[in-house]
Amino acid sequence: MVLVELDEEIVHLLEMFRSARCGRGGIALVTGPLATGKTALLHVLAERAEASGALLLRASGAPAERTLPYGIVGQLLARVEPAEQGANRVAAGSPGDVGRMCAALLRSAARRSVVVCVDDAQHADAESLELLTRLARRAVSARLLIVVAVGAEHTAAPWCAELTRLPHARTVRVRPLTRHGITRLVRERLGGSRDVGTLTAEIHRLSGGNPWLAGALLEDRRAAERLAAGAPGGDLPAGAVVGDSYRQALLACLRRGEPYTAEVVRCLALLDECPSSEIGQAVLDLPGDVIARRLSELHRAGVLVAGVFRHPGSRDWVLAEIDPGERAHLHLRAARALHDAGRDVAEVARHLAANGNVEAPWAVRALRLAAERALGEGRTRRAARLLALAHRSSADEGEKAGLKAALAHAEWQEDPARALTHVNELGPAERRGLSARQALAAAPCLLWFGDTGGVSDLLTALEGDGSRTGAVPAPELGLLRKWLPSLWPGVYRLGDGTADLAGPDRTSPEVIAAEALHAVLSRGPDSAAAAGAEQVLQRFRQHDASAGSAAAALITLVYSDRLPEAARWCDRLLGTDPLTAVSTWRGVFTAIRAEIALRGGDLRAAAEQGRAALAGLGEAGWGVAVGVPLATVLHAHTARGELEAAGELLGTRVPATMFRTPAGLHYLEARGLHYLAAGRPEAALADFCACGDLMREWGMDSPAVVPWRTACASALLALRLREDARLLLEEQLEVIEATSAPRVRGVTLRLLAATRDAACGLPLLQEAVAVLETSGDRLELGRAVAALGHAHRRLGDAGTAKAMSRRAVHLATECEAAPLRRALQQHRRAVRGSAAPAGSRAGLSAAQQRVAVLAAQGYTNGEISQRLYITVSTVEQHLTQVYRKLSVRRRVDLSAKLRSAVGHG
Structure with missing residues (x-):
């Protein structure tokens, strides 16, 4: 009291x-x-x-x-x-x-x-x-x-x-109590000479001066202080503590109100708005003046302020007091009242969902419209719940089929495996009865799980059946056709979807993304495609269609060797809410981020993010796209020297239809690299060649997607087939001549140098290092620097070789590329235990060796002086000493003598 x-x-x-x-x-x-x-x-x-x-x-x-x-x-x-x-x-x-x-x-x-x-x-x-x-x-x-x-x-x-x-x-x-009165009450109840300003203000705000509520808040504060006193470091903040005493006091206060007070306050909690409107009158079936008097009473009592509860938890407390059956009935009345008043469909659906059992056609229609809105806003879980309720509630079989298709589309973004169940429940007759838009909504799920026949039948039916309701505009259908060759080149060839799309949709992010991805797959890195991809990302709108376009734009940037831009945009998208709450898109963007990390040489991040992507949807949930994160993790483990972990991944079951998609290409490359690291070059070569055959067959022979020729060359070199490797690598250089692909070019030059002697390979390696410096791939840069160091050592330039080796070890350590680091360390130990370098045995100084190598490659004295920043006279003096020491008389004999003096390794 x-x-x-x-x-x-x-x-x-x-x-x-x-x-x-x-x-x-x-x-x-x-x-x-x-x-x-x-x-x-x-x-x-x-x-x-x-x-x-x-x-x-x-x-x-x-x-x-x-x-x-x-x-x-x-x-x-x-x-x-x-x-x-x-x-x-x-x-x-x-x-x-x-x-x-x-x-x-x-x-x-x-x-x-x-x-x-x-x-x-x-x-x-x-x-x-x-x-x-x-x-x-x-x-x-x-x-x-x-x-x-x-x-x-x-x-x-x-x-x-x-x-x-x-x-x-x-x-x-x-x-009601004034602030001064509450201060006095605080001092009486809690005692002491504490500073009670903050506590007084909060109690006054939460109680409105109602002494019953104020006393309850002090009881909660006292109980919290007792608990804190018995806990280590249990200091409490200075403000109020809202606990069970306040909850009970509030509910008791409402029970003591005038007739209809409880009903009015329940309506307020249910609608989450002032029930004095026509909506409240319809829900309560009470005159407006009665509702107004009850609201006035609650305001004077300090329970409400400006038409809302003083504490946000009050609404839930009031709702919890209502009998479940009565609460469901009230929600249905609220939904009907809101619907009849033309209010926002999302509000109507909220009450229908809370009721959980609706049958009226108007209610099913409202649920469907609200679900479409939720999907557009990226709130896929809510959309799926509303569609599931609408499907359960509808009595019309045709309507139920359409709702099932829409539910599959929504569920695909959360749980693709569950979405497939919904699609499979649609029989042939039901599928034929779908509207055009409903049929297209099921396409992503069919494609994700490899049912290309179903998609083809769907497209044929849509284009040939003009009797369907809900006709789809030609650009929308054309857009799907434009996407298909990029997603399923093993079924739909690149070029099949290149027809112009009519109408204003041509400027939409979806169209721009489709055309950019098509360009980079068919022509390789393309500056216009990369610019289009960034434009799509800048216009990202956080909904389903936009998320798919953003994913395609990111892949375009990755295949264009724009790794820093791709990483920045991907990180931004992964930090976007509600996008990251959608399981499928979170998995897709995480898998793309893992591939970016892999191409940048960050092997640990690639493995961790790839595994996170796999775990997010589960192997069954990834469908044919499982090859992308699986390949990234397999590749990363192999490069880290974790062959056992990589071998376990090869036991993962993958759908056969995966090998008709780009995901299959990445998987073949990663598996081949694992075979190569495990000492099985023939098996590796088979995978690499299969990858190349598919890419050429599909018309997407872009090394920026999968550099199958360099992969084949690696296997051929392991088999000591240097000439075959050289032909492939030179062919690769011709393929990428017209594109900007520094990463692939650098790797190609490094491997091409391995087909030649040290003297002829040196400039190739120097160029490879220079190109890879700009690519962002720290692992491939480390490999090229290591190869350049070996070449310098074979040519007798021990100082440069040592510096290169140190840098290569640093890069290998940074990337956590254990095999590369071990190889470098073993080479250094072997060098320390061997005799003097071959160049030294030939009697050539480091400066003489550099001049001799360039002269052997056909450079004139003037060109050598420019490259080495020395005078022509100095070049001539070095060459005189080289001729004498190697016992040659003509410049054309220099290459053979130099090769004999320094050897090949």
């Missing part, structure tokens, strides 16, 4: 009691907002009255007893005469009983003081109120005090107005 800031009111009541004891009776009307201290005042007066020996008669009104005649009188009569007799006589309701009751009370007041306390008198029955009014008129000359507590809005009631007009009547008003 909170009595803070009630001192003056208590004084008034005690003064009236003293006057009554002296024979000057009176009546006090205690009024104020809900739960602000009226009952507490009556309690204080009752205690004082009983302590003084007065006869205390108490009663309390209740809404359920309002129609019970003489219900309040019966409670009062129990203290005047034996309960059963008195109650029975009053229940009879005869005028004589009422007269005898008044007489009995007045006789008692002649002997000793009588105090009559009636709480919540607004709920009293009419007969009892009449008796109280008659008794009040006679109290002026009796030792009788009548105290009636009534809600603030009822003071204008006729019986209440009549009481207040009596000359010996007095009104005592209670009000």
Whole structure:
């Protein structure tokens, strides 16, 4: 019981009691907002009255007893005469009983003081109120005090107005606590000299000055402080703590309200908006003025502020108190009211989903429209829930088929395996009955799991059947045809989808992304395609179609060797909400990020992100696309020297149809590299050649996608077929001549150098290093630097070789490429244990070796001086010494002699 800031009111009541004891009776009307201290005042007066020996008669009104005649009188009569007799006589309701009751009370007041306390008198029955009014008129000359507590809005009631007009009547008003009062309450309850400014402010904000709520908040604070005292480091912040005491007090406060208060507050919680509108009236089936009075009562009581609950948890607490069946009924009424008022379909669907069992056609239609909206906003889980409810609720078989197709489309973005189940549940007849848009919605799921026949049938039907409802514009159908050759080149050839798309859709991100990906697959790295890809990413809109276009744009940047740009955009997309909440797209973008890391030489990140992508959807959920993250992880483990882990991945079952997609190309390359590292070059060569055959067959022979020729050359070199390797590598250089592919070019030059002697291979390796410096691939740069160091050492330039070796070891360590690092370290140990370099044995200095190598390659003295930044005279002097030491007379003999002197390794 909170009595803070009630001192003056208590004084008034005690003064009236003293006057009554002296024979000057009176009546006090205690009024104020809900739960602000009226009952507490009556309690204080009752205690004082009983302590003084007065006869205390108490009663309390209740809404359920309002129609019970003489219900309040019966409670009062129990203290005047034996309960059963008195109650029975009053229940009879005869005028004589009422007269005898008044007489009995007045006789008692002649002997000793009588105090009559009636709480919540607004709920009293009419007969009892009449008796109280008659008794009040006679109290002026009796030792009788009548105290009636009534809600603030009822003071204008006729019986209440009549009481207040009596000359010996007095009104005592209670009000919500002020901030000063709450500060006093805090100090009384919590004690100490603490700074209570923050706590006071928060309690006032959460309670609105309602002493019941304020006291409950202090109880929660005290309980939290007790818990914190027993926990290490358990300091609490200075503000309020909202706990179970506040929850219980709030709910109890609402239960004590006027009739319909509970219903109004439930409606407020249900609609999450002020129920005084037409919507609220329809849900509650109550007049607007009744709702307005109840809302006003709740505001005065401090429960609401500006039409909303003071604490956000209050809404859930109120809803939890409603019986589940009643709550479902209210949600359905709310949905109908919102629908009839033309309100936002998302609001309607929220209530339908909460109801969970709808049948009316208007409700199914609303759920479908809301699901389409949710899909457009990237909220796929919500869309799937709404579509599932609509499908369960619909009684129309044709409509159910369309909803099933839409559900498959939504589920594909969350759980592709579950989406496939929905598609498979659609029989041939049901599929034929789908509208054009519904049929196209099922296409991504069919493609994802390799049902290209189903997609082809769908396209044929759409293009040949003009009777379908929901016709799809030609650009939309053409867009799907444009995507298919890029996604499924083993079924739809590049070029099949290159026809121009009519209409304004040509400038849409979807069209631009499709054309950019088509360009880079068919022609290799393309600056215009890369620019288009960045344009798509800049226009990203966080929904399904936009996410697919963004993924294609990222792949375009990757295949264009724009790794820094691709990494930046991919990281930005992965940090985008709600996109990252969609499992499928999160998996796709994580897999792309893993491939970017792999091509940049970050093997650890490639393995970790690739595994994260696989785990996100599971092997079954990836469909034919599983080859992309699987290949990345397999490639990364192989490059790290983790052949056992890589071998385990080869046990993963992959769909056969995967090898009709680009994912299959990446998988063949990664598997071949693993075979090569495991000492199986023939098996590796078979995979690499199969990859090349497919790429040429599909018309996507772009080394930026998969450099199958360099892969084949690696296997051929392992088989000591250097000439075959050289032919392939030279062919590769011709293929990439017209494109900007620094990564592939650098690798090609490094391998081409391995087909030649050290002297002839040196400039190739120098160019390879220079090109790879700009590619962003730290692993391939490390391999090229290592090869360049070996070449320098074979040519006798030990100083340069040592510096190159150190850098190569650093790059290998940075990339965590254990095989490369081990090979470098073994080579260095072998060099330290061997005799002097071959060049030294030939008697050539490092400077003489450099001049000799360039002269052997056919450079003139002037060209050598420019390349080495020395004078022509110095070149001539070095060559004179070289001729003498190698015993040659002509420049044309220099190459053979130099090769003989330094050897090949």
